[in-house]
Amino acid sequence: MDTNPYFLPSYKGSKDFSQTDVPNANATGFCAASDDFAERGIDLNEQLIRNKPATFFMRVHSNAMIGAGIHDGDVVIVDRSIKPTNGKVVIAALNGEMLIRYYEIHNKKERLLPATRKLAPIEIDPFAQFEVWGVVTYVIHSV
Amino acid sequence: MKAIVDCNSFYCSCEQVFRPDLKGKPIVVLSNNDGCIISRNPEAKRLGIGQAGPFFKERPIIEEHNVTLFSSNYNLYGDMSRRVMEVLKLFVGEDNVEVYSVDEAFLDVDEFPLQQLHILSEEILHTIKQWTGIQTSIGIGPTKTLSKVANRLAKKHHEIANKIVILDTQEKVIAALQQTPVGDIWGIGRRYADKLLTLGVETAWDVRNLSEAWARQHLGGVVGVRMVKELRGEPALFMQEALTKKKMIATSRMFGEAVTQLADIKEAIATYAGRTAEKLRRQKSAASVASIFLVPQEKIESPHFQHGPTVSTYTILPQPTSLTHELIKAAVTMAVSIFQEGKKYKKAGVIVSGLVPDNAIQANLFEEGKSIGRFLMDMVDNINFSMRGDVVKFAASGVTRNWKMRQQQLSPRYTMRWEELCEVK
Numbered sequence: 276m277d278t279n280p281y282f283l284p285s286y287k288g289s290k291d292f293s294q295t296d297v298p299n300a301n302a303t304g305f306c307a308a309s310d311d312f313a314e315r316g317i318d319l320n321e322q323l324i325r326n327k328p329a330t331f332f333m334r335v336h337s338n339a340m341i342g343a344g345i346h347d348g349d350v351v352i353v354d355r356s357i358k359p360t361n362g363k364v365v366i367a368a369l370n371g372e373m374l375i376r377y378y379e380i381h382n383k384k385e386r387l388l389p390a391t392r393k394l395a396p397i398e399i400d401p402f403a404q405f406e407v408w409g410v411v412t413y414v415i416h417s418v
Numbered sequence: 419m420k421a422i423v424d425c426n427s428f429y430c431s432c433e434q435v436f437r438p439d440l441k442g443k444p445i446v447v448l449s450n451n452d453g454c455i456i457s458r459n460p461e462a463k464r465l466g467i468g469q470a471g472p473f474f475k476e477r478p479i480i481e482e483h484n485v486t487l488f489s490s491n492y493n494l495y496g497d498m499s500r501r502v503m504e505v506l507k508l509f510v511g512e513d514n515v516e517v518y519s520v521d522e523a524f525l526d527v528d529e530f531p532l533q534q535l536h537i538l539s540e541e542i543l544h545t546i547k548q549w550t551g552i553q554t555s556i557g558i559g560p561t562k563t564l565s566k567v568a569n570r571l572a573k574k575h576h577e578i579a580n581k582i583v584i585l586d587t588q589e590k591v592i593a594a595l596q597q598t599p600v601g602d603i604w605g606i607g608r609r610y611a612d613k614l615l616t617l618g619v620e621t622a623w624d625v626r627n628l629s630e631a632w633a634r635q636h637l638g639g640v641v642g643v644r645m646v647k648e649l650r651g652e653p654a655l656f657m658q659e660a661l662t663k664k665k666m667i668a669t670s671r672m673f674g675e676a677v678t679q680l681a682d683i684k685e686a687i688a689t690y691a692g693r694t695a696e697k698l699r700r701q702k703s704a705a706s707v708a709s710i711f712l713v714p715q716e717k718i719e720s721p722h723f724q725h726g727p728t729v730s731t732y733t734i735l736p737q738p739t740s741l742t743h744e745l746i747k748a749a750v751t752m753a754v755s756i757f758q759e760g761k762k763y764k765k766a767g768v769i770v771s772g773l774v775p776d777n778a779i780q781a782n783l784f785e786e787g788k789s790i791g792r793f794l795m796d797m798v799d800n801i802n803f804s805m806r807g808d809v810v811k812f813a814a815s816g817v818t819r820n821w822k823m824r825q826q827q828l829s830p831r832y833t834m835r836w837e838e839l840c841e842v843k
Contacts, residue, residue, distance in 0.1 A: 328501035329549035331832070334839040350839065356549050366842055371439030373842040404441060408551075 323413050329356035331409065333366060333373075340364065340375050342390030349416045351375065353409035364411040369397070370404050378407060419535065419586070420653075421525040421558040422565045423506060423542065425499075426573065426581075428521035428552070429457035432498045433488050435551035436832050436840045445486040448473055451672035451823045452489055489825035495520060497833040501550045509542050516657045524562055526657050532586050539582045555581035559591065562655045563648035566604035567594050567622060591651060598622035605645050610637060626650055663701050663773075669693045670767025674824040676715050677763045683712065684750050685816030690768040691749040692815050695742040696802075698770065699795060702777070704738035705770035708748045712756060713765035729756045738774050741791045742798070745770070746814050806835070 324330045331353045338347050343364060345351065351366075359365050365378040367387055376387035376397070385399040399405050425431060429447040434440050444462035446455045455476060458467050465483050467476050480487065499520045506515050506523055514526040530538055539556045546554050555576065557569025564585055571594055572583040585591045601611035603622050613636070619625060626649040633642035644654035669690040677683060687710055698705055709732030731752050739745060749768050776792075798810045808815075830838035 326549070328504040332836075332839050333842050335843075336841045337843040339843065350836075351842070355551070356545075368438030368441075371441070373438060373840065375842045404438070406438070408438070 323352055325412065326354055326356045329409075330354050330412075333375075335375055335414075337375070339389040339391060339394050340377075343377070344416070345375065345390070345411075345414045346416060349414050351411045352413040352415070354412045355409040357410035357412070359407040359410055366408040366411060368404070368406045368408050369399070373408065375411065419527050419530075419532070419558050419560060420562045420565045420657075421527050421535075421539070421556055422518070422562070422569045423502075423523050423525065423546075423554050423556050424569055424573070425502060425521035426553045426555060427457055427459045428499075429488075429490065429495055430459035430462075431552050432495050433491070433829055434459065435498070436829070440486055443486065444483060445488065446476075446480070447488045447490055448827065450490060450825075451674065452487075452826060453672060456490065487827045489828040491829050491831065493831045493834050494829065498550060498552060502546055502552055502554070505546050505549055506542065509538070509545070514657070517660065524565070524657060527558065535584050535586065536582065539584065543581060553581075557583050557585075559585040559594075560651040561648040561653045563604050563645060564591060564594075564651065567598050567649075570598065570602055592623065595623035595626055595649065596621055600625060603645070603649070605641070622649055663703065665773060666769065666771045667694055667697045667703075667705070667773070668767055668769040669697070670711075670765060670769075671823050672765045673763065674822050678761070680754065680757050680759075682816075683753055683757055683763060683766060684814070686766050687749050687753040687768060688746045688812060688814035689816065690766065691745045692742050692812060694768050694770055695740055695745045695795070696799060698740040698773070699776070699799060702775060703773040704740040704776040705735065705745070706738040706772035706774060707732055707734055707770065708745060708752075709733070709769045709771070710749050710752045710756075711767050711769070712753070712763050715762040715764045729758075731756050734772075738772070738776075740776050741795055742812060743791070746812055750814060 333351050333353055335345055335347060335349045335351055341347075345364070351364075353366050357363070359378045359380075361379055361381075363378050365376065365387075367374045367376060367378070369387070374387060374397075376389055379386040379388055385405070387397040387399065389396065430445050433445060433447065442461065444465055444467075445459050446462050446467060447457040448454065449456045452473060454472055455467065455469070458469065462485055465479055465485070467479055467485070473480075479485070502521075503515065503517050503523055506525060510525050510527060510529075514529075516524040516526075518524055527535060527538065535558055539558065543554050543556060546552055555569060555572040557565045557567065557572050559565040559568045568583040568585045572579050572581050575583075583594070585594055598621055599611075600606055600614045600619060600621065601608065603625065606614070606625075614620075614625065619628070625646060628637075628646055630643050630646055633646045634640070636642065637645065647654040671686075671690070673686065677686070691708075694705075709730060711728050711730035713728050733748050733752055735744070735748060745768075753766075801810050802808055830840070832838060832840045
């Protein structure tokens with residue numbers, strides 16, 4: 276039985292593919308013209324994960340970022356290797372709590388901004404236990 | 419130069435990455451079955467909680483100081499370890515990393531000029547912390563053993579050394595050796611340490627100055643010679659290739675509660691046999707010898723702490739196999755033969771050895787071909803791996819599982835399971 280490797284549990288993602296793994300039409304008649312244009316299929320790991328050892332998935336349990344299209348129950352992809360800059364959506368650890376907010380820094384003053392009117396922006400007290408845990412790169416939302 | 423990178427309180431750190439509320443608070447990780455303490459963070463160490471101690475002994479301190487407990491979550495630790503190792507491979511190249519254990523790796527940094535090693539070390543530590551949240555320390559020396567000496571100092575004096583110690587001059591090597599007690603040298607166990615101390619050999623510097631002939635005679639032959647050479651800065655231990663195929667495979671667990679019924683023992687043995695067969699197939703091996711062991715509970719009433727004698731037996735399989743049902747059959751038969759009514763058991767295990775490649779199994783004239791069994795096993799493995807769990811299993815391995823190990827404080831598998839992701843508000 277010949278199965279495509281991406282259906283097998285040992286599948287490691289398309290980056291480990293060599294060109295010999297690219298599927299051909301395997302036509303028995305006239306060689307399919309499409310074989311000249313064969314490529315590996317689209318792989319979400321390749322599209323959505325830029326830096327594997329630094330990438331984590333997290334589940335959102337609030338509507339704080341609803342205006343940014345991030346809903347309660349969505350999964351976000353978080354990359355810890357990206358530097359947080361103004362306007363990025365980040366995961367922040369503030370006084371022991373994991374929050375998802377817009378990050379803002381002006382004159383060394385940091386703020387966390389929600390994407391909803393129902394919550395207030397948070398000014399980061401310089402003495403608070405605060406750390407940007409990672410930067411959100413994509414959101415996975417089930418429709 | 420060789421380097422060793424070592425994660426600080428690794429299991430605890432893995433737990434803390436996802437629990438910012440535990441920052442600066444004492445936590446400990448317990449062994450399988452929640453029996454012993456196997457990892458403590460610095461805050462827990464400061465409370466005086468002992469390493470590798472039985473959990474019940476430390477219970478008073480743990481309760482008094484509200485120490486957070488975790489059952490070991492090897493799923494999470496394995497993934498975090500892989501991330502750390504991947505970062506190291508990015509820095510020095512895949513061929514120059516030897517993963518020594520789940521939280522340690524040797525690096526061959528010969529390609530880097532001496533004066534760049536400090537910057538390289540800083541970059542490595544910073545990147546691992548940034549990308550994975552794990553704090554590491556690094557020791558560099560002319561040999562593996564000296565890198566270990568350096569790493570010990572890096573951890574011990576972390577405030578001054580900033581978790582980096584590089585022994586790049588002869589003076590530094592000498593100073594480091596003089597500060598290292600014999601018991602802390604990599605490769606010297608307690609027995610040799612005691613022996614050396616009675617002979618007046620107190621530090622690594624003293625060991626370095628022993629003659630090779632003496633080391634050969636008194637420090638375990640060639641192993642001792644290598645150690646002395648390594649301490650002198652002459653490499654005698656080289657980077658090792660990863661062990662991709664094991665020569666022996668074992669699966670054993672403590673029971674959650676003492677087990678007295680044969681039915682439970684049979685279930686447990688069948689489960690471990692199933693897991694063992696799976697591991698065999700994963701490395702494309704087949705086993706020719708199967709053995710099992712049962713560990714009775716120690717008698718608590720007796721004045722001396724007594725380990726009940728382990729009972730074990732083995733059988734030579736009619737033909738090397740990696741098929742679950744064949745291994746279960748052999749293992750359960752053995753379990754029945756050594757089980758004793760009225761005894762309480764606390765642990766059991768299955769071990770296979772005499773491993774051969776599974777495509778070169780010597781056919782036995784009196785046995786039928788196994789190709790169908792192998793096809794079935796591949797299907798079962800496929801389903802179990804892709805569904806993540808024992809979805810399809812043999813009935814012999816049980817449905818009640820009274821004996822299952824205790825893991826009361828297990829944290830979510832944050833990085834491996836879609837249903838157990840870390841939650842954010």
